[in-house]
Amino acid sequence: MRSLRKPSVIPGFGLSLGFAAFYASLIVFIPLAALFAKAFTLTWAQFWDTVLHPQALASYRLSLGAALIGASINLVFGFIVAWVLVRYNFFGKKIVDALVDLPFALPTAVAGIALTTLYAPQGWIGQWLTPLGIKVAYAPLGVVVALTFIGLPFVVRTVQPVLEELEKEIEEAAASLGANRWHTFRRILFPALLPALLTGFALSFARAVGEYGSVVFISGNMPFKTEITPLLIVTKLEQYNYAGAAALAVVLLVFSFILLLLINLLQHWSNKRAGG
Amino acid sequence: MAGNVSTLGRRTTRINHAVTEPLWVQLSLITVALVFLALFLVVPLVAVFKEAFSKGAEVYFASLVEPDAWHAIKLTLLAAAISVPLNVIFGVSAAWAITKFRFRGKQALITLIDLPFAVSPVVAGLIYVLLFGAQGWLGPWLADNDLKIIFAVPGIVLATIFVTFPFVARELIPLMEEQGTSYEEASLTLGASGWQTFWRVTIPSIKWGLLYGIILCNARAMGEFGAVSVVSGHIRGQTNTLPLHIEILYNEYQFAASFAAASILAGLALVTLVVKSLLEWQHTRDREKAARAAAQQS
Numbered sequence: 001m002r003s004l005r006k007p008s009v010i011p012g013f014g015l016s017l018g019f020a021a022f023y024a025s026l027i028v029f030i031p032l033a034a035l036f037a038k039a040f041t042l043t044w045a046q047f048w049d050t051v052l053h054p055q056a057l058a059s060y061r062l063s064l065g066a067a068l069i070g071a072s073i074n075l076v077f078g079f080i081v082a083w084v085l086v087r088y089n090f091f092g093k094k095i096v097d098a099l100v101d102l103p104f105a106l107p108t109a110v111a112g113i114a115l116t117t118l119y120a121p122q123g124w125i126g127q128w129l130t131p132l133g134i135k136v137a138y139a140p141l142g143v144v145v146a147l148t149f150i151g152l153p154f155v156v157r158t159v160q161p162v163l164e165e166l167e168k169e170i171e172e173a174a175a176s177l178g179a180n181r182w183h184t185f186r187r188i189l190f191p192a193l194l195p196a197l198l199t200g201f202a203l204s205f206a207r208a209v210g211e212y213g214s215v216v217f218i219s220g221n222m223p224f225k226t227e228i229t230p231l232l233i234v235t236k237l238e239q240y241n242y243a244g245a246a247a248l249a250v251v252l253l254v255f256s257f258i259l260l261l262l263i264n265l266l267q268h269w270s271n272k273r274a275g276g
Numbered sequence: 277m278a279g280n281v282s283t284l285g286r287r288t289t290r291i292n293h294a295v296t297e298p299l300w301v302q303l304s305l306i307t308v309a310l311v312f313l314a315l316f317l318v319v320p321l322v323a324v325f326k327e328a329f330s331k332g333a334e335v336y337f338a339s340l341v342e343p344d345a346w347h348a349i350k351l352t353l354l355a356a357a358i359s360v361p362l363n364v365i366f367g368v369s370a371a372w373a374i375t376k377f378r379f380r381g382k383q384a385l386i387t388l389i390d391l392p393f394a395v396s397p398v399v400a401g402l403i404y405v406l407l408f409g410a411q412g413w414l415g416p417w418l419a420d421n422d423l424k425i426i427f428a429v430p431g432i433v434l435a436t437i438f439v440t441f442p443f444v445a446r447e448l449i450p451l452m453e454e455q456g457t458s459y460e461e462a463s464l465t466l467g468a469s470g471w472q473t474f475w476r477v478t479i480p481s482i483k484w485g486l487l488y489g490i491i492l493c494n495a496r497a498m499g500e501f502g503a504v505s506v507v508s509g510h511i512r513g514q515t516n517t518l519p520l521h522i523e524i525l526y527n528e529y530q531f532a533a534s535f536a537a538a539s540i541l542a543g544l545a546l547v548t549l550v551v552k553s554l555l556e557w558q559h560t561r562d563r564e565k566a567a568r569a570a571a572q573q574s
Contacts, residue, residue: 020366024441096313101549105495110324113522148316212505230398249403
């Protein structure tokens, strides 16, 4: 152990790292490794048949498409919410600020049944949309609504601290050099906030791709139409097709890892911006 | 230092009009933000309580004391009571190792801690089914020894631990990184033992961050649906947690009872948000106090 680390007077290195590594391997690393092992009990042909099956492809399209739309809605409105919370004063601001985290605290099943009830044809919101020919619950649009809800806090919470740290002097300098407000926003503020905006977008997207609880209630779960990838995994599991479920899980995981890598790169870029 | 800050404040107020938006823009942006949040957050929250009481308070309370509901509440509390303390011990030791020492493989450990956030809840449940299920790697051995993990309480606890795994560690690592090692080093130089230093120096300085992590960890532990749903087997009165109980009632069209159970979890979410905000304000106040003290000294 000792050769692994730089010398320090503080005790407890072996104990703390030993326990942390043991626990992390037991809970996270070994089970995930078992998943990959299970998926590759399939032959290559079987694996590709499972993950490229038309029903699986339809589920990727819905999961990724709805997550992308949800994250885009959150990008625009999350930015406005963050801006309003940092720059303006209004009655009840602190309560609004606290409420933004509701999707983190509210269990997804509760969100799922609440949104379904609201957007069902007779629901509070649904009854106004049905005459217009807009179907939300039990349709792909419902998936978008659920994924927008669960990804809502990410953009707000990544942009907010960066906006708070921005020095007003830069805006003052721009204004005193004759830039109008829109110009200052577009040329000074927006580029400074871009890394944080993209990080929030990616986090919201990553969370939405794997989401299950809130979506299963509102989507209606029709194969090829409103079936998300996590639901397809559950279906395979219920048919005792463990290797098939594992294969789809590997696809979902690889996609999440790529996103995680992207988010880390974005954060690195963001930190470098802030430091420089 | 302090003098500098106040002149800066005065200067910004003087030319404020050049660095802010016209009033109509401000008002429209505030309106857009509030309408968006009302539509996506407030209306669903109100709907939960409205539906829960749609058949009157009597039905509401009857559906909560009904045996299956009561069992689900107890199981949810049990799962949280096991998984939260375990993740606290893990979070503190991981943060201690990562922030107090420099060692090879540190980045790998940090990535491993973040991993459960990137994994779909369904996949989180699936990995334990593949390990401990009847068809899993350890399935035959568990069956021989009459041990049951999947479709039983241990599986629910494991899945809950997995999805709440990063919370405490993620709160503590940046906090302890910022605090550095000088206080611990001073304490050790003055003759305190390692454990004394940990309990009397480190723990008091991280207590708010720790509590913050515990609150978030607990909220997720009690509300987890996807991962627990995969490993539980949905056996009524045995392996149903509160979120799963909500689903069963909802699928049986017992909407009032389902929303009654949901209202407990929604209440928990609101309490979580209040405690979280209080902790954040406490943290800001502590910081300002420390900054003022530092300014006075210099």
